[in-house]
Amino acid sequence: xxxxxxxxxxxxxxxxxxxxxxxxxxxxxxxxxxxxxxxxxxxxxxxxxxxxxxxxxxxxxxxxxxxxxxxxxxxxxxxxxxxxxxxxxxxxxxxxxxxxxxxxxxxxxxxxxxxxxxxxxxxxxxxxxxxxxxxxxxxxxxxxxxxxxxxxxxxxxxxxxxxxxxxxxxxxxxxxxxxxxxxxxxxxxxxxxxxxxxxxxxxxxxxxxxxxxxxxxxxxxxxxxxxxxxxxxxxxxxxxxxxxxxxxxxxxxxxxxxxxxxxxxxxxxxxxxxxxxxxxxxxxxxxxxxxxxxxxxxxxxxxxxxxxxxxxxxxxxxxxxxxxxxxxxxxxxxxxxxxxxxxxxxxxxxxxxxxxxxxxxxxxxxx
Amino acid sequence: xxxxxxxxxxxxxxxxxxxxxxxxxxxxxxxxxxxxxxxxxxxxxxxxxxxxxxxxxxxxxxxxxxxxxxxxxxxxxxxxxxxxxxxxxxxxxxxxxxxxxxxxxxxxxxxxxxxxxxxxxxxxxxxxxxxxxxxxxxxxxxxxxxxxxxxxxxxxxxxxxxxxxxxxxxxxxxxxxxxxxxxxxxxxxxxxxxxxxxxxxxxxxxxxxxxxxxxxxxxxxxxxxxxxxxxxxxxxxxxxxxxxxxxxxxxxxxxxxxxxxxxxxxxxxxxxxxxxxxxxxxxxxxxxxxxxxxxxxxxxxxxxxxxxxxxxxxxxxxxxxxxxxxxxxxxxxxxxxxxxxxxxxxxxxxxxxxxxxxxxxxxxxxx
Numbered sequence: 001x002x003x004x005x006x007x008x009x010x011x012x013x014x015x016x017x018x019x020x021x022x023x024x025x026x027x028x029x030x031x032x033x034x035x036x037x038x039x040x041x042x043x044x045x046x047x048x049x050x051x052x053x054x055x056x057x058x059x060x061x062x063x064x065x066x067x068x069x070x071x072x073x074x075x076x077x078x079x080x081x082x083x084x085x086x087x088x089x090x091x092x093x094x095x096x097x098x099x100x101x102x103x104x105x106x107x108x109x110x111x112x113x114x115x116x117x118x119x120x121x122x123x124x125x126x127x128x129x130x131x132x133x134x135x136x137x138x139x140x141x142x143x144x145x146x147x148x149x150x151x152x153x154x155x156x157x158x159x160x161x162x163x164x165x166x167x168x169x170x171x172x173x174x175x176x177x178x179x180x181x182x183x184x185x186x187x188x189x190x191x192x193x194x195x196x197x198x199x200x201x202x203x204x205x206x207x208x209x210x211x212x213x214x215x216x217x218x219x220x221x222x223x224x225x226x227x228x229x230x231x232x233x234x235x236x237x238x239x240x241x242x243x244x245x246x247x248x249x250x251x252x253x254x255x256x257x258x259x260x261x262x263x264x265x266x267x268x269x270x271x272x273x274x275x276x277x278x279x280x281x282x283x284x285x286x287x288x289x290x291x292x293x294x295x296x297x298x299x300x301x302x303x304x305x306x307x308x309x310x311x312x313x314x315x316x317x318x319x320x321x322x323x324x325x326x327x328x329x330x331x332x333x334x335x336x337x338x339x340x341x342x343x344x345x346x347x348x349x350x351x352x353x354x355x356x357x358x359x360x361x362x363x364x365x366x367x
Numbered sequence: 368x369x370x371x372x373x374x375x376x377x378x379x380x381x382x383x384x385x386x387x388x389x390x391x392x393x394x395x396x397x398x399x400x401x402x403x404x405x406x407x408x409x410x411x412x413x414x415x416x417x418x419x420x421x422x423x424x425x426x427x428x429x430x431x432x433x434x435x436x437x438x439x440x441x442x443x444x445x446x447x448x449x450x451x452x453x454x455x456x457x458x459x460x461x462x463x464x465x466x467x468x469x470x471x472x473x474x475x476x477x478x479x480x481x482x483x484x485x486x487x488x489x490x491x492x493x494x495x496x497x498x499x500x501x502x503x504x505x506x507x508x509x510x511x512x513x514x515x516x517x518x519x520x521x522x523x524x525x526x527x528x529x530x531x532x533x534x535x536x537x538x539x540x541x542x543x544x545x546x547x548x549x550x551x552x553x554x555x556x557x558x559x560x561x562x563x564x565x566x567x568x569x570x571x572x573x574x575x576x577x578x579x580x581x582x583x584x585x586x587x588x589x590x591x592x593x594x595x596x597x598x599x600x601x602x603x604x605x606x607x608x609x610x611x612x613x614x615x616x617x618x619x620x621x622x623x624x625x626x627x628x629x630x631x632x633x634x635x636x637x638x639x640x641x642x643x644x645x646x647x648x649x650x651x652x653x654x655x656x657x658x659x660x661x662x663x664x665x666x667x668x669x670x671x672x673x674x675x676x677x678x679x680x681x682x683x684x685x686x687x688x689x690x691x692x693x694x695x696x697x698x699x700x701x702x703x704x705x706x707x708x709x710x711x712x713x714x715x716x717x718x719x720x721x722x723x724x725x726x727x728x729x730x731x732x733x734x
Contacts, residue, residue, distance in 0.1 A: 059575055083682075112474040112482050113496065129480065182549045191562070208426055315450075 004144050005073050008035055008137070013049055015133050016104075023048045023100035024130055025091065027109035030304045031134045033232050036068045036075045044087065048098045055090050057082050087114070088121025095125065104130035135309050139301055140323050146347055146356075148233035149302060149325055152189065153345050153357040155228040156235045159183040160359050167222065167243070169367050170215050173198045176224075177211035184228045193227025193234040194306050204240070205339035207295065207331075218244045218367060221253075221338035227306070234306050236327050237357045238343035241365045253290060253332050253340045254363045260284040260330040261342045264298055268328075268346065268353040274298075274316040281330040282314070290332045295341065299327035302345055324348040325356070371511050372440050375402055375504070380416055382500050383471075390415045390467035391497055392458065394476035397671045398501045400599050403435045403442045411454065415465045422457050424449050454481070455488025462492065471497035502676050506668055507690045513714055513723075515600035516669065516692055519556065520712050520724040522595040523602045526550040527726050534589065534610070536734050537582050540565045543591075544578035551595045560594025560601040561673050571607070572706035574662065574698075585611045585734060588705035594673070601673050603694050604724045605710035608732045620657060620699050620707045621730045627651040627697040628709045631665055635695075635713065635720040641665075641683040648697040649681070657699045662708065666694035669712055691715040692723070 012035065016024060026045035032038040036045065036052055040063045043056040052075040056064050061079045068075045080090050095103060107115075107129040119127070141149070162183045163176065177196040184192060199209030200216050204223040216222070225238040240257070242250050264281035278298040285294035301308035302325050310318035312326060320326075326348065331341030342361060346353040379402065383391060393412035399405040403412065403419055407430045410423040419442040423431050428446045435442045447457050462470060474482075474496040486494070508516070529550045530543060544563040551559060566576030567583050571590040583589070592605040607624070609617050631648035645665040652661035668675035669692050677685035679693060687693075693715065698708030709728060713720040 062573065063577075107479040107483070108481075110479055112472075112477055112479055114475075115479050116474070116496075129483075178549065178552045181552075182545070185545045185548075195558070206429065210430075 002072050004142055005035065005037060007142070009047065009052060009074075011137055012047060012134065015137065016047070017049065019104075019133070021102050021104050021130075023095055023098060023103045024133075025103065025105035025127070026134075027106045028134070031106070031109075033304055034134065034138060036073045038064060038068050039232055040064060040067075044091070046091065046094050046098075048100055051076060051098060053078055053094050055080055055087065055094075086117065086121050088118040091118060092122050092125075095122070101125075102128075104128050106130050106134075108132070138303055139309050139318075140321055141303060141325050141347070142323070145233060145303060146323065146325060148230045149235060149345060150356045152193070152228040152230040152233055152235035153237065155184055155187045155189050155230070156226060156237050157357060157359045158187055159189075159226075159228070160224070160237075160239060163224075164365060167216065167241070167365050167367065169218060169243070172216075173200055173203070173209075173211040173214050177226075180224070180226055184226070187228070189228035189230065190232075191229055193229050193236060197223065197225035197238075199223050199339070200243075202336050202338055205333045205335050205337060207333060207339075216243055216367070219247070221250060221340060222365070223339055223341055225341065225343065232304050234302060234304070235345055235357060236302055236306060236343065237345065237359060238329055238331075238341045239359055239361065240340040240342060240363070242363055243365060243367045246364055250338075250340075251363070252288075253334075256284065256288045256290055257330055257332055257340045257342050258361065261328055261344070264328050264330065265344075265346065265353065265355075268320065268348060270320055270322040270348055270350045272320045274310050274312045274318045274320055275314050277320070277328070278312050278314050278316070281328075285330060285332065290334070293332045293334045295329075295331035295333055299329045299343070301326050320348045322348055322350055369439055371509055372402065372404060374509070376414065376419060376441075378504055379414060379501065382504065383414070384416070386471075386500075388469050388471050388497075390462055390465060390470045391500075392470065392472035392494070393501075394473045395501075398473070398476075400671055401501065401505060403440045405431060405435050406599055407431060407434075411458075413458065413461050413465075415467055418443060418465060420445055420461050422447055422454065422461075453484065453488055455485035458485060459489050459492075462489070468492075469495075471495050473497050473501075475499070505670055506676050506685075507688055508670060508692050508714070509690070512600060512670060513690065513692060515597045516602060516712060517723045519560070519595040519597040519600055519602035520604065522551055522554045522556050522597070523593060523604050524724060524726045525554055526556075526593075526595070527591070527604075527606060530591075531732060534583065534608070534732050534734065536585060536610070539583075540567055540570070540576075540578040540581050544593075547591070547593055551593070554595070556595035556597065557599075558596055560596050560603060564590065564592035564605075566590050566706075567610075569703050569705055572700045572702050572704060574700060574706075583610055583734070586614070588617060588707060589732070590706055590708055592708065592710065599671050601669060601671070602712055602724060603669055603673060603710065604712065604726060605696055605698075605708045606726055606728065607707040607709060607730070609730055610732060610734045613731055617705075617707075618730070619655075620701075623651065623655045623657055624697055624699055624707045624709050625728065628695055628711070631695050631697065632711070632713065632720065635687065635715060637687055637689040637715055637717045639687045641677045641679045641685045641687055642681050644687070644695070645679050645681050645683065648695075652697060652699065657701070660699045660701045662698040662700055666696045666710070668693050687715045689715055689717055
């Protein structure tokens, strides 16, 4: 595992050098996982040009040693006695030893109260908010990261294949979501990527439908949006179905979303403006009879976080690069009637994309 | 549902009046659930003497209307267009209309970056950190809250009874944790209270053991720490077992923990200093041959959050009051060998306590 973490730390240190920064205080657990392989809780990091430090306490010491040291990462673990040492005092010690003066901190990931306490223990030091340097660095995935997302997506594919024959008249949204979550974990997923969205009938129009006791009826639209987790990396896929035979309106909705997703996928390649991919899908949605019900935003980056940069909407300024991993998920949502969304995870390549999720896009399911 | 929320808001407003506060900015989702029944995400609250406001966006508007209005709560929903209105500007509008000047905010639940942005939009106003007023108020549970925790605890009891016959030689920690999580949700739990802790053999000594591929062997100690969720309220129970017949040392460990927990439970009543309950358990642990391996802290409050006030350790200054709900969970942890912990959820009464969790404390399981 070591080379990829060395590479990530090297990129970060180069960026810090360019920005004239001596030290970065890391308060995001996602970034600790990304930089030094730590997957526990209650920990804080400091990166300087010469060192990487993880501050935690006895509860997570063993885990930190297993994950972040043991020949894997060049990282020093600091076990804080929480009854005797404030976090600010420990940070002060590291920064003084490192002779760091130009210090930035992850202001998006620390509370006002914790930050005030840290500042009290560091009266002589000036801290500047870090401008999401790591968010930007994390957009381009390395081969190992892509392999984890691919494996998570494959588990989602398999779990859905197990679920589909169980979608019968009278099952509830909650039962089906639980079954899907259970099957993903049986197949090796570490928990679930996010709370599974699963809606029947008119509830399929809710973009964040929380599974309820609503039972499946003939003719219901069905939206299932879910994902697995492998080594902290997430998948995120949506499939839409109709319970039994589609009527003309439902089929037209599905065909429109399918065409919109296909157009967006066909447009993808490194160098494309993200908003142009959004526009490719949107042109089809807006030209359809469902224009008034088109969803907002084409998709998002995917990795350790479910929603990462780039956010692929009409206002996105990002240019897609090779080995971005993003979701492509156009949808139509008709309040009180129902919705359809199709979502896949893709890796951007110089000439196009590689699909990471593969579940078939059949629409009608036998009930 | 309305009366309990009215009561909670009335207590909060009284406390604010006593402290000379015109408005409280709420950034904790737990507190939004507690005060106005909101269980979604991406929302912020403002409470004044005359009003309660929930600021969210179109994604959660329908949920907010169902949960927080519709005759349930006297709350006004503000749907923010995130492309056109900053959160700070919306907050400013509410505070101005309410003519609020002495304003406090939940500084533990908002990031430095979000808070800086809010302050930019409110140049004339002075905000003071709120000193965890709601944490304190939430310690005493009302009957409805206790009923939810009781139901969550009953689900945990039942799920464990289903799991126990499956604890056979060769099963893995991960398989058993997944099965337990699945059974709790089949029984009606909304997700799981926290990541189930389940450790075999030497891994049972890890206080936060993440279930692994480790398989059950004869003579292994087994620790299972888990909980269910009902209407947002959590249970938290631990049982310890041995796979097959206990040897003398294992039996002595179990008997010691059992006696320590019994002593702590017997000491409970409203008016007792929390640290005296801790001392009751600790006296037995420290007098035993396992003194060097006794865990720290007797338990914690339990409710919408898994770990709430009071934190029942030797330094706790809290006096137990009627209708506190706390865990009582002494343990012995011998690194490299194994651990035993027993944990129950109890409601404090004037004369003692009422147990909310009831799973038997059998030690040996047939394998």
